Amino acid sequence: MTAAPVVLASGAALGYGGDPVLEDLDFAVPAGTSVCVLGPNGGGKTTLFAGLVGALAPTAGELEVQGRPAYVAQTDRTRLDFPVSALDVALMGSLAGGRWWLPASRADRRAASLSLERVGLESESGTRFGELSGGQRQRVLIARALVQDARVLLLDEPLGGVDPASAEGIEGLFSALRDEGRTLLVSTHDVQSARAFDVVLCLNRRQVAFGPPDEALGRDILEATYGSEIVVLDGGDGPVRAVTVQHHEH
């Protein structure tokens, strides 16, 4: 494939002043690709997304995204007590049109309703966002990204705290979005779910690997990504099975 990449990092480093939090980023993502961004907590996944939405400028190298990416936060990072309905949240996507000072138009409302339908939540359009389940909230935020008509979607641990049935539905949505040519970067610390993606980007304060799951999920790379946080269950000739151990230092 020789199409121009929609997300491109060349020698990029990101940080908040002082030493970089994430460095040696070198990858190119073509359109219509699903990328799993894998790494331990504190490995730089959220920092990478901050760089891609433009909240952080690279301290070295270049980091480029074609168009403006949509950012889908972990839903507990949103204000769950804020009085907005699912439809109101989807409607926020139309602000990307730039005319923020005008009320939402009828066309905007139609687009928001259609997006909620697309994610299977048309029956919940009037429900308060904070009263939806974790999986439903995630889908509402994806509907907002669809109204925004973003070609690149950044999803921060979208399956964290979501029940298995909802997770399956959301993963189905990911495939559908990729099939229509959108590019998805999905962060997770779950190694098993990474196999379903086209490409895996392993981060641990620097880029450890970037490639198809078969290459990027080998034992050496996983150990370099997670260090002592990983337990490799079996290896040999078949695919590596591994679980990560989260250290809580409270």
Add this chain to the structure above:
Amino acid sequence: MDVLDLLLDPLRSGIDRRALAEVALLGAVCGGLSFWVVGYRLAYPAESLAHGLLPGLVLASLAGAPLVLGAVAGVAVAAGLVALAARDERIDADAATAVVVTGMFGLGALLALAPETPARLGELLFGDPLGVTDADLVAAGALVVVGGLALAVLHRPLAATAFDPAGARSLGLAPNRVELALLLLLALALSVAVTGLGSLLVLAVLVAPAVAVRRHASSPAAAMAAGAGLAVAAGVTGIYASHHLGSAAGASVALALVLAAVVGTLWPRPAAAARRSPAGG
């Protein structure tokens, strides 16, 4: 005295009519604005500015200048000093703010209590709705127009940013600028409202209405409308109470607002909402 007299009596006095107009105008705009003040967690900055502007108010009063001009200058100086002190990394921002504001408040009291100055400190601290001038009413009316327009134009960015700041940035909004616009609007509202309700009590109208209605509203617009209505009602109730009971007008308005906040907080939410969020959010 029958009920009709109870209601009409204050309207027969020019002083009370003006006080009612003043609290109604201020309540309409500040009650709506309060939803965002609380939503953006600006209650403490608002209180700091309200207290820190006192020297401006006192100097305007001593010079015989319009109080609102003194309040605007006072807010600008207090905000500048707070921003400057908060940049000092040796002390944390809250402590720096507290020190600056206490210093400004002390300076204001010192100026107002100097032997040769007229004794108006009480009015500046606790408000004097019964003493509003035509100029005060014009200022309040202008605030309703300007503040209402600003809130209408900023409505969607304010809601999207309050709900999800990181997401708002990816929608092309600048969260810092949205918050700055809100702060400027807050400073303007404070400067006008402080001339009627006083440096110590003005915070009531900028926080209490939102606290009262927040848990019950279905949308930001509904919360703003309910907050505005509640603030007008509480303001009018306060002036009536002051008329009939002889209580201090500014304090009566503030207490009516706080009472509304307490009732609104304790009032149960609709059954459906309560059932669906057991944490009580």
